[in-house]
Amino acid sequence: MEIELKGTGVAMVTPFNEDKTVDYNGLSNLIEYLIDGGVEFLVSMGTTGESVVLSNDEKQKIVAFSKNKINGRVPFVLGIGGNNTFNVVSQIKSTDFSGIDAILSVSPAYNKPTQAGIYQHFKVISEACPTNIILYNVPGRTSSNMTAETILSLANDFDNIVAVKEASGDLDQIMQILRDKPDSFKVLSGDDALTLPMIFMGAEGVISVQAMVQPKEFSEMVRQGLAGNIGQARALHYPQLKVIDHLFAEGNPAGVKACLKIKGVCEEYVRLPLTSISRTRYNQLKDLLIKGNN
16 A cells, blocks of 8 residues: 655645536546646545535546546556544445545534544545544634644554644644654645745645646645755745645635636636635736736
8 A cells, every 4th residue: 555645745626617507628637737746646536626516426527537537657646535423434434445545635614523532534535544544734714723732643553544634824833743654654734835844844745726727836846845955946846835825715625716717728717615815816827827927
């Protein structure tokens, strides 16, 4: 179950047509755009993929299409998570894991479980899952932080829990994980703006949204950072911050879908309750991406 979780992973959007059906031509374009851009692995069915507004049938078709299109060229990670532990297990048991290298599983949202509850949730998932598991800690969305102690316990206790996507923004917590983790356990940034600082602290990569907009620049920044080339990495990092600031200002993935439309990759349509970004913001992003004022 080895997987090289290092470098730039991308949390892919699900492109939609104007009638809000899944746009498979757009998804094909996106996969090629990202692989051509040099990213190291791809992630489907996460928050950025609007998985919560997709039917089970749509999810299955998107995953099958993505696996076929990727065709083993880069590792493929599938988002399977939720706040109903046994429903997550049911999803795992009904999934064809051929062509899937790992799952990304978010800490339970809304329920606000204790740390013991979070540990038991992932214990049950680990015992049911036939492949690698990347934990996802994103308190801004779940209203519940998975502490360093819980993450480290899971990393030490279960061989198939191989990494964490850390989006707490708490550098003290992240440093504790990096200091005390098993050697084989990977820490991946879940915050685009903090990716380079986290790499300098010892993180091994990122699962990014911004890398979907500028895959060549972002993935090269990560590679330079991992190589210890501070000056080169920093020169790529700072110009992208202006884009990142606008990218999330009116919600994710509305911002990144607007960027992909500007780039000619796919359309910007999202499903309710999300809405497209304002035209003012759209034009600001267009200025940054097309006119090069970044």
